[in-house]
Amino acid sequence: xxxxxxxxxxRPTFVTHLExxxxxxxxxxxxxxxxxxxxxxxxxxxxxxxxxxxLTKDALAARPMDLWRWRELLPVRHTKNIVSLGEQAxxxxxxxxxxxxxxxSGTLLAKDxxxxxxxxxxxxxxxxxxxxxxxxxxxxxxxxxxxxxxAALAAYAAVAGMEAIIFCPxxxxxxxxxxxxxQGARVYRxxxxxxxxxxxxxxxxxxxxxxxxxxxxxxxxxxxxxxxxLELAEQLGWELPDAIFYPTGGGTGLIGMWKAFDELEKIGFxxxxxxxxxxxxxxxxxxxxxxxxxxxxxxxxxxxxxxxASGIRxxxxxxxxxxxxxxxxxxxxxxxxxxxxxxxxVRDVARDDGLLMCPEGGATLAAxxxxxxxxxxxxxARVVLFNCASGLKYPLEDxxxxxxxxxxIDFAAx
Amino acid sequence: xxxxxxxxxxRPTFVTHLExxxxxxxxxxxxxxxxxxxxxxxxxxxxxxxxxxxLTKDALAARPMDLWRWRELLPVRHTKNIVSLGEQAxxxxxxxxxxxxxxxSGTLLAKDxxxxxxxxxxxxxxxxxxxxxxxxxxxxxxxxxxxxxxAALAAYAAVAGMEAIIFCPxxxxxxxxxxxxxQGARVYRxxxxxxxxxxxxxxxxxxxxxxxxxxxxxxxxxxxxxxxxLELAEQLGWELPDAIFYPTGGGTGLIGMWKAFDELEKIGFxxxxxxxxxxxxxxxxxxxxxxxxxxxxxxxxxxxxxxxASGIRxxxxxxxxxxxxxxxxxxxxxxxxxxxxxxxxVRDVARDDGLLMCPEGGATLAAxxxxxxxxxxxxxARVVLFNCASGLKYPLEDxxxxxxxxxxIDFAAx
Numbered sequence: 080x081x082x083x084x085x086x087x088x089x090r091p092t093f094v095t096h097l098e099x100x101x102x103x104x105x106x107x108x109x110x111x112x113x114x115x116x117x118x119x120x121x122x123x124x125x126x127x128x129x130x131x132x133x134l135t136k137d138a139l140a141a142r143p144m145d146l147w148r149w150r151e152l153l154p155v156r157h158t159k160n161i162v163s164l165g166e167q168a169x170x171x172x173x174x175x176x177x178x179x180x181x182x183x184s185g186t187l188l189a190k191d192x193x194x195x196x197x198x199x200x201x202x203x204x205x206x207x208x209x210x211x212x213x214x215x216x217x218x219x220x221x222x223x224x225x226x227x228x229x230a231a232l233a234a235y236a237a238v239a240g241m242e243a244i245i246f247c248p249x250x251x252x253x254x255x256x257x258x259x260x261x262q263g264a265r266v267y268r269x270x271x272x273x274x275x276x277x278x279x280x281x282x283x284x285x286x287x288x289x290x291x292x293x294x295x296x297x298x299x300x301x302x303x304x305x306x307x308x309l310e311l312a313e314q315l316g317w318e319l320p321d322a323i324f325y326p327t328g329g330g331t332g333l334i335g336m337w338k339a340f341d342e343l344e345k346i347g348f349x350x351x352x353x354x355x356x357x358x359x360x361x362x363x364x365x366x367x368x369x370x371x372x373x374x375x376x377x378x379x380x381x382x383x384x385x386x387x388a389s390g391i392r393x394x395x396x397x398x399x400x401x402x403x404x405x406x407x408x409x410x411x412x413x414x415x416x417x418x419x420x421x422x423x424x425v426r427d428v429a430r431d432d433g434l435l436m437c438p439e440g441g442a443t444l445a446a447x448x449x450x451x452x453x454x455x456x457x458x459x460a461r462v463v464l465f466n467c468a469s470g471l472k473y474p475l476e477d478x479x480x481x482x483x484x485x486x487x488i489d490f491a492a493x
Numbered sequence: 494x495x496x497x498x499x500x501x502x503x504r505p506t507f508v509t510h511l512e513x514x515x516x517x518x519x520x521x522x523x524x525x526x527x528x529x530x531x532x533x534x535x536x537x538x539x540x541x542x543x544x545x546x547x548l549t550k551d552a553l554a555a556r557p558m559d560l561w562r563w564r565e566l567l568p569v570r571h572t573k574n575i576v577s578l579g580e581q582a583x584x585x586x587x588x589x590x591x592x593x594x595x596x597x598s599g600t601l602l603a604k605d606x607x608x609x610x611x612x613x614x615x616x617x618x619x620x621x622x623x624x625x626x627x628x629x630x631x632x633x634x635x636x637x638x639x640x641x642x643x644a645a646l647a648a649y650a651a652v653a654g655m656e657a658i659i660f661c662p663x664x665x666x667x668x669x670x671x672x673x674x675x676q677g678a679r680v681y682r683x684x685x686x687x688x689x690x691x692x693x694x695x696x697x698x699x700x701x702x703x704x705x706x707x708x709x710x711x712x713x714x715x716x717x718x719x720x721x722x723l724e725l726a727e728q729l730g731w732e733l734p735d736a737i738f739y740p741t742g743g744g745t746g747l748i749g750m751w752k753a754f755d756e757l758e759k760i761g762f763x764x765x766x767x768x769x770x771x772x773x774x775x776x777x778x779x780x781x782x783x784x785x786x787x788x789x790x791x792x793x794x795x796x797x798x799x800x801x802a803s804g805i806r807x808x809x810x811x812x813x814x815x816x817x818x819x820x821x822x823x824x825x826x827x828x829x830x831x832x833x834x835x836x837x838x839v840r841d842v843a844r845d846d847g848l849l850m851c852p853e854g855g856a857t858l859a860a861x862x863x864x865x866x867x868x869x870x871x872x873x874a875r876v877v878l879f880n881c882a883s884g885l886k887y888p889l890e891d892x893x894x895x896x897x898x899x900x901x902i903d904f905a906a907x
Binding site: 080081082083140141143144145162164165167168169170171172191194195196197198233234235236237238244246249253254256257258259260261262263265266267268269270271275276278279282283286287313314315316426429430431432433434435469470471472475476477478479480481482483484485488490491493 | 494495496497554555557558559576578579581582583584585586605608609610611612647648649650651652658660663667668670671672673674675676677679680681682683684685689690692693696697700701727728729730840843844845846847848849883884885886889890891892893894895896897898899902904905907
């Protein structure tokens with residue numbers, strides 16, 4: 080079918096209002112919003128009965144397989160505001176040798192989010208947030224980032240013709256810092272962590288009127304991220320997997336998927352079965368794990384955060400209670416894994432099944448292994464790991480050898 | 494629809510035989526082949542009347558949007574031999590600001606092949622070649638590469654459980670050399686160019702029985718690459734663009750697309766209209782351009798080849814006459830562009846339209862600009878550029894600034 084069908088036909092949207100995720104307080108749609116009065120994320124609500132009447136699985140199947148096929152469950156009202164760079168559905172890659180090696184006997188799939196624009200799952204959230212910002216007249220945005228979100232924002236801001244100012248920790252992966260600037264944004268390296276960068280953005284928003292694109296501080300990134308859940312359900316024939324392992328920094332994707340499953344049930348596309356949701360963190364930065372184990376509703380800042388998986392080096396998350404709620408309701412857990420286990424997972428799965436994961440993706444595999452070892456899930460469970468970015472964005476070891484073509488070559492020894 | 498439909502249903506294939514691309518000499522299918530007796534590439538031939546009777550556009554539209562939906566026009570007979578890593582259709586990205594800036598008034602689209610497994614178009618050819626090698630019992634393969642082909646081979650060989658030995662020029666982009674090894678292949682840096690590496694592979698094939706995976710030296714990479722043409726036709730509603738700009742090293746993709754268009758016409762999916770095919774090379778390595786301009790059928794080796802676009806640093810191509818034939822039949826041209834123009838194109842399109850191209854992709858934009866300036870195509874022509882790999886695989890400039898969060902920040906100056 081024509082590639083641009085989802086982007087050339089205006090279709091109705093079904094947004095009714097927004098509401099505070101903590102108090103339920105109601106906010107009007109089609110206005111610019113940050114956090115709620117209670118300082119918590121806003122969630123977008125839809126007329127799901129209307130969606131149920133308007134959308135069938137067959138109608139969906141006849142649309143191009145990109146994020147915009149979910150139009151009835153998305154907030155953008157006018158197609159002309161969509162700043163697309165081709166957000167195609169990401170593939171589910173089977174990892175049979177990896178599963179066998181660590182003792183899983185069910186299907187093990189990696190959802191390879193590195194195949195999105197700017198090579199990470201951040202594209203899903205940012206294409207939605209930038210499209211909505213464009214729809215609502217924003218011209219200048221700012222964001223703290225560990226790298227991938229900033230890259231996605233820069234690219235979509237370029238498409239939108241919007242000014243983007245981005246702050247990242249000084250030790251953010253080099254390729255991220257460079258791609259942000261290449262895509263036309265101004266990027267600053269800050270001596271601190273992502274929440275320190277967030278404080279600068281907050282101050283700039285006050286002083287200069289920047290629109291604050293921090294995770295969950297505007298309501299639409301979560302709507303983009305929830306398409307991971309919508310897409311996964313359809314790809315698996317409308318039967319959700321038994322468990323999802325999700326690398327959790329700000330947690331937008333986990334919260335978004337949980338919301339997506341609820342919406343899919345309400346429009347009659349799936350039943351009440353849910354996957355166990357596993358929020359995966361690094362041992363050096365595990366605020367959700369600590370709060371989960373302590374039975375707390377909120378997660379205080381994790382001091383001295385450190386891990387090689389920079390995408391999940393998030394000491395404090397404004398959506399903490401939403402993450403913890405989803406994990407608990409699902410019967411899942413928050414799990415921390417070591418940097419050594421992360422590195423080993425990345426190495427092993429590339430060698431065994433040909434998929435080069437990012438460190439955060441590797442963390443999900445390490446957590447799956449822990450969950451198996453500790454009996455948190457059945458060995459034959461059907462499991463989906465989220466590889467949230469391309470492994471090419473991260474340093475790889477040099478394992479090459481050199482060969483002099485002018486010298487005699489011992490082919491038996493190669 | 495379920496994500497794995499194309500990979501779980503065995504469907505008939507229609508291969509009848511192979512033939513020498515120069516002499517037309519016939520070779521049996523289902524046997525291991527290298528070059529023909531005349532030392533030229535073999536082409537796979539199908540019972541296209543049979544395909545025409547078996548395949549409709551509607552049937553096609555009901556299949557998942559990956560490379561394997563073209564099954565009737567592909568050589569793999571048994572689904573179990575397919576070594577997939579999720580070869581999804583790549584998006585067509587509009588470049589409206591770029592078009593306006595350089596004076597094009599028609600639609601300008603980039604086909605973003607960086608979204609395939611291992612982040613380059615090489616995945617298309619290698620998934621087919623490795624699947625066929627598996628089907629035909631090969632267990633050990635070797636290849637010369639400028640980087641991306643080796644990365645794709647390594648990944649698919651890992652899936653197939655096949656041994657892969659890979660040789661690349663010493664100055665191959667660092668990330669390529671490292672990803673090849675990470676995906677389980679043995680990789681050697683050689684003091685020479687890709688054809689020097691090819692000579693080593695040829696010798697190893699003789700001495701050790703390695704199966705030679707050099708460009709066009711086995712018949713199936715071209716069948717994978719031709720899916721670029723099949724996919725493009727479908728994405729544009731079965732109407733081909735006016736011009737295609739293709740970065741040309743070994744030229745498999747250009748030859749493959751030309752073959753695809755012919756097959757599509759024979760099964761009644763498109764008419765006789767063809768795009769002008771532009772083979773794009775770098776000024777420092779332009780054997781096809783030289784032969785095209787001299788009216789030659791074959792292209793001698795280009796000495797002292799050099800360009801920042803390493804993927805098209807191919808001094809000599811075994812499919813030279815096929816490339817030149819397609820370019821001439823189409824009314825297109827072979828064009829060379831400077832490294833400066835390539836770098837400028839990459840920089841401009843990222844800033845203007847948010848797409849980070851690889852240098853070879855940048856070369857196609859620079860060539861499009863030349864074709865406009867020289868009146869080789871109409872200003873309102875509908876044009877497709879092939880961005881053959883993710884721009885993230887190549888060095889980017891550091892344009893970041895640093896910011897001390899402990900010092901007072903002048904927000905107006907940021």
